[in-house]
Amino acid sequence: MRGRTGRPLRSRLFHAPLARLLLRRLATTVVLLFGVTVLTFTLIQLVPGDSMTASLSETALNDPSVVAAYRAKWGLDEPLITQYAIYVGNLLQGDLGVSRQTSRSVLGDLMTYVPATLEIAIPAMVLSVVLGTGIGLYAALRHGRRGDHVVRVGSLLGLSTPPFWLALVALYVFFYLLGVAPSGGRLSSWITPPPRVTGMITVDALLAGEWMIWWDAVQHLVLPVAVLTCLTVAALVRFVRSAMLEVLDQDYVRAARAKGLPTFTVVRRHVLRAGLVPVITVSGLAFASLLSGTVLVEQIFSWPGVGQYAFRAASGLDLPAVLGVSLFVAVVYTLVNLMVDLLYGVIDPRIRLS
Amino acid sequence: MTPLLDVRHLAVSLPGADGSPLPVIHDATLHVGRGEIVGIAGESGSGKSMTAQALLGLLPENAQVSGSAVLDGETELVGLDERGWQGVRGVRIAMVFQDATAALHPMLTVGRQLTEHLRHHLGLDRRGAERRALELLDRVRIPGGRGALRTYPHQLSGGMRQRVAIASALACEPELLIADEPTTALDVTVQAGILELFDELRRESDLSVLFITHDLGVLSALTTRAYVFYAGRVMESGPTGELLLRPRHPYTAALLRARPHADDSWEVRGGTAAEAQPNGSKRPLPMTTIPGSAVTPATAPPGCPFAPRCGYTEDGCTSEVPAMTAVASGHHVACRVLPDLTEVPG
Numbered sequence: 001m002r003g004r005t006g007r008p009l010r011s012r013l014f015h016a017p018l019a020r021l022l023l024r025r026l027a028t029t030v031v032l033l034f035g036v037t038v039l040t041f042t043l044i045q046l047v048p049g050d051s052m053t054a055s056l057s058e059t060a061l062n063d064p065s066v067v068a069a070y071r072a073k074w075g076l077d078e079p080l081i082t083q084y085a086i087y088v089g090n091l092l093q094g095d096l097g098v099s100r101q102t103s104r105s106v107l108g109d110l111m112t113y114v115p116a117t118l119e120i121a122i123p124a125m126v127l128s129v130v131l132g133t134g135i136g137l138y139a140a141l142r143h144g145r146r147g148d149h150v151v152r153v154g155s156l157l158g159l160s161t162p163p164f165w166l167a168l169v170a171l172y173v174f175f176y177l178l179g180v181a182p183s184g185g186r187l188s189s190w191i192t193p194p195p196r197v198t199g200m201i202t203v204d205a206l207l208a209g210e211w212m213i214w215w216d217a218v219q220h221l222v223l224p225v226a227v228l229t230c231l232t233v234a235a236l237v238r239f240v241r242s243a244m245l246e247v248l249d250q251d252y253v254r255a256a257r258a259k260g261l262p263t264f265t266v267v268r269r270h271v272l273r274a275g276l277v278p279v280i281t282v283s284g285l286a287f288a289s290l291l292s293g294t295v296l297v298e299q300i301f302s303w304p305g306v307g308q309y310a311f312r313a314a315s316g317l318d319l320p321a322v323l324g325v326s327l328f329v330a331v332v333y334t335l336v337n338l339m340v341d342l343l344y345g346v347i348d349p350r351i352r353l354s
Numbered sequence: 355m356t357p358l359l360d361v362r363h364l365a366v367s368l369p370g371a372d373g374s375p376l377p378v379i380h381d382a383t384l385h386v387g388r389g390e391i392v393g394i395a396g397e398s399g400s401g402k403s404m405t406a407q408a409l410l411g412l413l414p415e416n417a418q419v420s421g422s423a424v425l426d427g428e429t430e431l432v433g434l435d436e437r438g439w440q441g442v443r444g445v446r447i448a449m450v451f452q453d454a455t456a457a458l459h460p461m462l463t464v465g466r467q468l469t470e471h472l473r474h475h476l477g478l479d480r481r482g483a484e485r486r487a488l489e490l491l492d493r494v495r496i497p498g499g500r501g502a503l504r505t506y507p508h509q510l511s512g513g514m515r516q517r518v519a520i521a522s523a524l525a526c527e528p529e530l531l532i533a534d535e536p537t538t539a540l541d542v543t544v545q546a547g548i549l550e551l552f553d554e555l556r557r558e559s560d561l562s563v564l565f566i567t568h569d570l571g572v573l574s575a576l577t578t579r580a581y582v583f584y585a586g587r588v589m590e591s592g593p594t595g596e597l598l599l600r601p602r603h604p605y606t607a608a609l610l611r612a613r614p615h616a617d618d619s620w621e622v623r624g625g626t627a628a629e630a631q632p633n634g635s636k637r638p639l640p641m642t643t644i645p646g647s648a649v650t651p652a653t654a655p656p657g658c659p660f661a662p663r664c665g666y667t668e669d670g671c672t673s674e675v676p677a678m679t680a681v682a683s684g685h686h687v688a689c690r691v692l693p694d695l696t697e698v699p700g
Contacts, residue, residue, distance in 0.1 A: 251456035258410055258451075259471040259522070260444030263436065269470070273461050348461055349506040 017352045021345040029338045036330040037091060040323050041084050047319060052076065054319035057100050096327065097320030101312065106324035109309060114328070115199025116186060117298075117305035120221060121290040124228035129283050132233045136240025136279075137272065140248060151237060158234025164296040167227045171300065174223060181223050184302035188216050224301045228294060232286050236279070243278040247271050276347055284340035291336070292329040356427035357385040358562050359409070359530055363421035364432070366401075366408050375418055376652040378404045379586045382421075383678070386530060389560040391552065393573045393594060395609075396583030399650045402566045405583075406534045409564070410449055411439035426529060444471045448523035452535040454515035458507040465503030468522050475526045490521040493558075494551060513544035520551065524561075531563045537572060549576055570613060574598050579684070582606050585659035586651030588678070592685030602687040605660045607695045608644045658689070666693040 044051045052070055053061060060066045071077060075086040090096075096106035139151035174181035186201050187193060193201060194208040202221065205214035247253060248271060256270040257263075293307025306325065313321030345352040364382045367375035379401040386392045394402045407413050409423060411434055423431040425446060434442065443449075451457035458467060468490055469483035478486060487503055494517040496502055507515055516536060523531055533552070537545040553576060555561050567573055573580055574594055581591040582605065590603040601607045646663040649655070655662060657672040664671070668691050676690040 251451050251453065252459040254412055255449070255451055255457040255519070255522075256459070257412060258443050258449040260440045260442070260526075261471055261474055262440060265470075265474070269462070270459055274459070349463075350460060350508050353506065353509070 025338050025341045032334050040327050041087050096324040099321040100318045101316050106320050113306050113309040119200040120224045124225045125287045127229045128232035132236025133240050136237045137244050139241045140244035155234045155237040167297050167300040170223050182220050239282045240279050244275040247275045280343050284336045288333045288336040291332045358388045359386040361423040365420045367418045369416050378651050384581050386564050391563040391577045393577035393580035394566045395573050397648050400583040401586035402583050406532045445475050445526045447530045448528040450520050450523045450533040450536045453539040454519040464505050464518050472525050494521040534566045585649050585654040590687045596685050602681050603689050604664045604666050611642045666691050
């Protein structure tokens with residue numbers, strides 16, 4: 001006989017209440033993304049003078065046929081509502097305009113820069129969540145004792161360290177003094193990048209079976225990932241520690257101990273689960289901010305990521321690129337929020353079943 | 355025959371803000387017999403919940419505990435290490451908390467919370483533990499069978515949650531159940547159901563319960579013997595009917611007079627409604643409050659902790675802690691004056 005409580009984990013994760021939650025959250029996500037397009041469109045209207053002069057280079061502006069084509073494409077002679085409809089229509093087809101600086105489509109630019117950012121943001125995030133949760137939980141369990149103090153001082157140091165300084169020190173020590181790390185960039189200059197599939201060199205190298213390239217790419221990843229991890233962990237640890245301390249003081253933890261369960265079981269099954277809810281919130285925000293690019297760290301490690309692209313677009317008054325990046329960042333935050341909401345549902349039945 | 359639980363001179367102190375130990379229980383001596391429901395009554399801060407936590411080793415790690423608490427004539431609980439406690443908690447002594455809403459994990463199913471310690475302590479497999487959990491639900495009168503095992507605490511009513519908590523405490527057939535104000539957080543009607551359940555459990559399975567409450571009505575309805583705590587000390591102990599009908603300690607008498615509707619009769623086991631007055635007379639006394647405010651074990655004055663609020667003090671009361679003296683068989687009072695309490699002090 002098969003009891004229903006014995007269903008495998010997979011079917012329990014994808015059961016009806018969770019699917020309903022997913023649908024509800026997807027609906028709100030669509031509405032949010034729609035709102036984001038209204039915002040970016042408003043930004044275009046707010047640009048002093050004409051969005052066209054901010055979007056086209058000077059030589060292009062002097063060519064009447066280019067100007068006419070541009071006006072026709074974006075419907076600049078139409079009423080605002082129609083312009084917005086055209087704007088959204090173009091967005092839906094993946095047309096974010098052409099960057100003034102790179103003279104390439106903004107979407108194409110993003111496809112180059114985003115994978116570079118993903119390649120450092122994802123490992124940094126995974127490491128941060130694992131280390132942050134582990135260290136924060138450890139500090140909470142050692143509350144008021146030496147281990148706790150060490151963790152607290154360490155995280156305070158991490159939080160008050162400027163990212164660029166840490167990046168510079170890391171380069172100075174590991175590249176200049178020890179010579180064990182490359183100076184920056186994604187690959188050594190003498191190596192030809194693997195055929196582009198995902199845009200993430202480590203993944204593409206693996207797909208191509210190029211172990212040498214993969215190893216070189218990994219070596220280039222280590223320092224930027226380590227620096228980003230240090231900074232994110234420092235923030236997470238403080239948060240996890242206070243969240244876990246709060247949980248440790250709950251009656252249900254005392255009740256679990258009163259059942260005679262081993263400490264390890266109490267912590268893993270009762271404390272960690274409840275403490276994860278707030279941790280997910282903060283981790284989501286941290287991940288979104290890593291994905292939106294970390295300008296200073298990317299700059300120091302000559303890492304061609306979203307942060308660098310955004311910085312150059314802004315300083316060069318490259319309107320289409322700025323809008324593209326803004327849209328990307330907004331989409332990232334919205335999707336990460338969606339993920340966070342779904343994770344809440346997976347962890348907390350009160351959210352899933354409400 | 356040795357009592358199931360024999361607590362002698364238990365004292366607990368916790369480090370205060372400046373690190374010096376603050377006493378929370380002074381010299382508590384009590385015992386619980388097999389198949390007996392024993393009450394601990396007292397105001398908040400009187401050390402009754404601390405006693406419960408001390409008996410399960412749930413005090414903060416920096417607590418200092420002295421004295422002795424022997425379970426079943428063989429296991430000394432004071433000074434057990436964490437591993438030792440894990441063999442006592444849940445299996446030999448289980449606890450029901452005041453607020454089941456807080457004491458059940460909000461993210462784990464009822465079934466999980468009923469079976470996790472069964473599987474750990476009794477080594478049952480999933481199916482065996484589930485079968486046992488169904489029996490337990492039946493025993494605490496929760497309908498719904500397997501379906502109930504799959505619910506989460508937030509889907510249950512307050513009374514049902516407390517029944518789940520009781521079922522969880524009973525899971526491994528502990529010798530002693532400590533119930534720390536298990537009905538305080540519930541509506542009066544629901545409360546009655548839970549009290550009835552405790553009574554049924556005692557009759558069915560010869561369960562021993564240490565029942566902590568501040569409600570003298572609950573005390574009289576459920577317990578056969580009781581201990582009255584004040585400022586971390588036992589002031590009076592004896593058969594519940596004796597205590598409520600013929601209290602000998604001025605504090606117990608004052609507590610009884612401070613009860614609203616003090617002219618209502620007690621439902622005392624073996625007592626009659628006619629003699630149901632704290633002073634033994636048939637004339638209803640007006641409800642009075644106890645002058646002054648309750649002291650905690652840490653702020654208690656030297657001597658009898660109740661002396662500053664007592665209407666019967668004599669010279670020695672403020673200098674000397676009174677010893678427990680027997681006034682009748684099984685009835686002990688920590689008062690050196692032992693005044694005639696039928697006379698309301700002027």
